[in-house]
Amino acid sequence: MSRVMVSMWGFALAATAFAAPAFAQEDPAKKTQTAKNFWGVSAEKLEYRYSDSDEELAVIEGDAYYGTDELKFRWLFAGEWEEAHNAWETLENQFVGQVPVDDFWDAKAGVRIDTPEGPDRVYGVLGLTGLAPYWFEIDTNLYISDEGDASVDFEAEYELLITNYWIVSASFESLVAFSEDQEIGVGKGLNSTEVGLRLSYDLIDRSLAPYVGVVYERKYGDTADLARDSGGSTEDWFAVVGARVMF
Amino acid sequence: MNKRLITGAFALLMPVMAWAGEYDLTVDRVTIDTGDFKKQGIGYNGASPGPVLKFKEGEDVVINVTNNLDEMTSIHWHGLILPFEQDGVPGISFPGIAPGETFTYRFPIVQAGTYWFHSHSGFQEPNGAYGAIVIEPEGREPFRYDRDYVVQLTDKHPHSGDRIMRNLKMSADYYNRQQQTVGDFFDESGEKGFVATLRDRMMWGDMRMMKADIEDVQGFTGLINGKGPEQNWTGLFKPGERVRLRFINSSAMTYFDIRIPGLKMTVVQADGNNVRPVSVDEFRIGVAETYDVIVHIRDEEAYTIFAESMGRSGYARGTLAPSEGMVAAVPELRDAPMLTMADMAGHMDHGDMDHGSMNHGAMNDDTMDHSAMNQESMNQGDMDHSAHGGGMPEDPFYASGSGLLPTASNGGKFLSYADLRAQSPLFEEREPTREIEMRLTGNMERYEWSINGIKYEDADPIVLQYGERVRFKFVNETMMTHPMHLHGMWSILDVGAGKWNPIKHVISVAPATTVYMETEVDAPGEWAFHCHLSYHAASGMFRKIVVEGGPDSSVAEGEQSGKQGGES
Amino acid sequence: MTVTKFMVTAAAMSLSAAAFGAGAHGHGHGNGAVTGEPADASEATRTVAVAMYDNYYEPEIIEVQKGEVVRFVVENHGQLVHEFNIGTPDMHEAHQAEMSMMVEHGVIQGGKINHDMMAMDMGDGHSMKHDDPNSVLLEPGQSQELIWRFSSDTNIEFACNVPGHYQAGMYGDVTIK
Structure with a gap:
């Protein structure tokens, strides 16, 4: 699987290099008159969560990228720090290459390394991210773990402008697994959903936007059973406070 | 004198x-x-x-x-x-x-x-x-004035250019604070009905396009000769004088609508070339354009030079006064315009249609008709209006029904490209040797801009032969207005006036319009050609032009003499 | 709408022409000021050649004695239609509105005068004839004489009221001693 992917990448890169016309490299103004390489760092979520069962979590979800219009390298990180256990309940790092496949959609491919408290996992990732009609921001990925388990996550977000500075964003996340991975608490079928509603204010441009909100998390089926067995909850309401940052 | x-x-x-x-x-x-x-x-x-x-x-x-x-x-x-x-x-x-x-x-x-x-x-x-x-x-x-001032405008932003470019690439609407809100939705529902408003939002949402995409980079302070609105650049005059104002738009991204409440402005020059004088109440200056106007000031009063950005997100302000410290009222910014479906026409064709076929052909004829009518012919103003059957003013350089069509704040005359005539022709009129189509293209969401769908970094240069007269056809398929600038050679804007067509160095092309310009290829060497919006040029709306041959080249001369003599 | 506007203008123009013909003009600002009146060539004490260019005159200052009769020989060296009109600044301003109409209705087309359009009967016997005795209207290359007696010492300018031309500076001062 991964060998196939690597060779596909290699082929794509080689094709790009050969396809570029001779002229394209001879014109030095293409360097001086074009802004080509960009980078960015942002954290979509940087928040504290208080659950209805007095659980406290610190959550971070963000990414950093470097690249061109045609190819970006992106590092995505996501983690939940549990106050009670003083430990990362989840901790993911993804390293992906991202290429446009349509006016509004990018494909991603790379690896994801999970190193939370407990067993680690490494996954291969294939994903699609972009903007759907009616302004829904979509991100969905297929993961294949080093244990051979496959799963798919799906995220959608919609922003509602109360004013041009006060923004309500509604988000939906879900995870579906095609096989059980009991060690890390993943059951077969629909694992979990998370619905969030956050009210933010753009304080400094779009670099800093503090927010408050609510999040509802629920686990289903075998996953819920696994959670109950290990003494966790299957349904949580959180009040959240945090900030969105972008540099 | x-x-x-x-x-x-x-x-x-x-x-x-x-x-x-x-x-x-x-x-x-x-x-x-x-x-x-x-x-x-x-x-x-x-x-x-x-x-x-x-x-x-x-x-x-x-x-x-x-x-x-x-x-x-x-x-x-x-x-x-x-x-x-x-x-x-x-x-x-x-x-x-x-x-x-x-x-x-x-x-x-x-x-x-x-x-x-x-x-x-x-x-x-x-x-x-x-x-x-x-x-x-x-x-x-070919005109008289008692004194003159340079009035150089810019859109100074608190962020550096590199940062703005990067932010736009991260999020194309980073600087857009005029997006439609929930409040706007309900206001509009009250006026037009809930269903109609919802349908409107769905239509734009389906395209993933925003009506408010007029000014990419907001949050600037408009400057006149380096001075902000509060610092109030002031030009002095004596009552009775004629003052020549040399307006230059040195903005990175911003078009300005300029007026001086209480004074008529007589436009005598555009992009450095004299035009037949035309008196206006207001005019729009595209990025990198220049307009020289003469104002005749009779009274001992102060007058505000008010330059609102086209998207109304900011303004520049200065004063003409008989003595230092005198000021006049500063008008309020008018409501921000919104793009209409008419402005999207070029964009919507994209993909479903072959370009240069029917639709653009038709649009083009339309454009030509209007300008041809404007040309020194009879009854243009009144006849046009009755032909269109409504009170809506028309300008052949905007899509019919465009949200960007400007009107003068006092209901008076707003300058159009269609009003511009060369004061004296710079070149002999002749048939162009060929036409080059340039579709102005882009992807707003990704903030990528291109010509004929190809960014500069992937494009071959455009090769012209010395002695040619090339007709450029600009077809704007985006919903932004692009000020196209050719280096080294004049851009003869086709307003349908034959040899009296005005000579410019920047041709502004409004959304969903087709505009023609002709160029006498009389300058050998390599030249730049690009959209003068800084962040559009840098993201690919740019070309290198190579002019082959030169005055000594016999091939080029043969071509030239063969084609001359297309007097209008 | 169009026709009505047209007729109103035409009427206004004929009225002003009639006023000039009577040797007086009825603008409120002038306090009954009169710039003078047409005269016979034989009365002229001197000839002043006035050259029209795009868009200015040579000379731009003419000195006359009060009561003097001057024979102006006006020649258009430009590429556009120009006017030579003797009047006060207020008279010029009023005349500019009429001239705008002439351009809008195609009587003046850049470098040409459409005489058919000009003579067209607008009904009620009105037309857009430009036959005021204090003015000549010339196509490129044309030349015409105008003989004028400067019988008053009001502030007089000679001016071209083709739209935009006066505003751009196509005027000259008459200094009366």
Whole structure:
């Protein structure tokens, strides 16, 4: 699987290099008159969560990228720090290459390394991210773990402008697994959903936007059973406070 | 008369340079204070904007440019006709000016009028590296004035150019604070009904396009000659005088609608070339364009020069006054315009249709008809209106029903490209030797801009032959307005007036319109051709033009003589 | 709508022409000021050649004695239609509105005068004839004489009221001693 992917990448890169016309490299103004390489760092979520069962979590979800219009390298990180256990309940790092496949959609491919408290996992990732009609921001990925388990996550977000500075964003996340991975608490079928509603204010441009909100998390089926067995909850309401940052 | 002119020139509040043929410019780090914020930037001779360079038609100028920065720089003489090695575009005309180096530009001044200069390196121009050029003609000018002022506008932003570019790439609506809100939805529902409003939002949402996409980069402070609205640049006059205002739009991204409440403005020059005088109440100045107007001020009163940005997100303000400190009322910004489906027409064709086929052909005929009618023919104003059957004003240079169509705030005359006529033709009228189509294309969401769907980095140069007369067909398939600038050769804007078509260096193309310009290919070498919105040019709406052959080339001459004589 | 506007203008123009014909003009500002009146060639004490260019005159200042009769020989050296009109600044301003109409209705087309359009009967016997005795209207290359007695010492300018031309500076001062 991964060998196939690597060779596909290699082929794509080689094709790009050969396809570029001779002229394209001879014109030095293409360097001086074009802004080509960009980078960015942002954290979509940087928040504290208080659950209805007095659980406290610190959550971070963000990414950093470097690249061109045609190819970006992106590092995505996501983690939940549990106050009670003083430990990362989840901790993911993804390293992906991202290429446009349509006016509004990018494909991603790379690896994801999970190193939370407990067993680690490494996954291969294939994903699609972009903007759907009616302004829904979509991100969905297929993961294949080093244990051979496959799963798919799906995220959608919609922003509602109360004013041009006060923004309500509604988000939906879900995870579906095609096989059980009991060690890390993943059951077969629909694992979990998370619905969030956050009210933010753009304080400094779009670099800093503090927010408050609510999040509802629920686990289903075998996953819920696994959670109950290990003494966790299957349904949580959180009040959240945090900030969105972008540099 | 002459004496009066010279007195006027010395009355300029700008740094005045001598009439000599040799000039020195240093490129420096400076602090720009807009009144709203202070920002490190780049200037010339220690200030931004730089000095007004005063040349005389017929002189040979020598300009020594010393780079005091720690990065490469360059100066492009915007609108000047000169040998291509002197044009100042790094990578095309020359390698650029290295830190600490002095580069000497040498070229003859073969024209007169109002122009400007700016860096063509990175985002130095938005960061402050610009200044004005005033060229005195050899003979007398075809108009009279008692004094003149340069009125140089810019859209100074608190962010550096690099940062703006990066932010736009991260999120194309980063700076757009005029997006439609929930409140707008309910207001509109009240007016037009809930279902109609919802349908409207769904239609735009389906395209993933915003009606508010008029100004990509908001949050700027409009400056006149480096002064913000509060700092109020003031030009003095004596009642009874005619004052020539040389408007230059040196903005990175912003079009301005300019008026001086209480005064009619007579436009006498556009992009440095004299036009038949036309009196207006208001005019729109595209990025990098210049317009010279004459105002006749009878009363001992102050007047506000009010320049609202086209998207109404900001403004520049100055004052004309009989004495220092006098001010006039500053108008409120008008409501922000919104794009309409008419402005999206070019974009929507994209993909479903073959370009240059029916639809554009039709649009084009439409454009031509209008301008042909405007051309010195009968009854254009009134007949047009009755033909359209409504009170809505039309302008052939905007899509029919466009949300961007400007109107004068006092209900009076708003200048249109269709009003422009060359005061005296610069070239003999002849049939173009060929037509080159340039579709102006882009992807707003990704903030990628291109020509014919290809970004500069992937494009071959456009090769022209010396002696040709090329007709360029601009088809704007985006929902943004693009000021297209050809270096080194004049752009003859087709307003349907034959040999009286105005001569420009920037042609603004509104969304979903087709505009033609013709160029006499009379300058050998390599030239730049691009959208003058800084962040559009840098993201790919740019081309290199190569002019093959030259005055000595027999092939080119044969071609030229064969095609001449298309008198209108 | 169009026709009505047209007729109103035409009427206004004929009225002003009639007023001039009577040797007086009825603008409120002038306090009954009169710029003078047409005269016979034989009365002229001197000839002044006035050259029209795009868009200015040579000379731009003419000195006359009060009561003097001057024979102006006006020649259009430009590429556009120009006017030579003797009047006060207020009279010029009023005349500019009429001239705008002439351009809008195609009577003046850049470098040409459409005489058919000009003579067209607008009903009620009104037309857009430009036959005021204080003015000549010339196509490029044309030349015409105008003989004028400067019987008053009000502020007089000679001006071209083709739209935009006066505003751009196509006028000259008459200094009366």
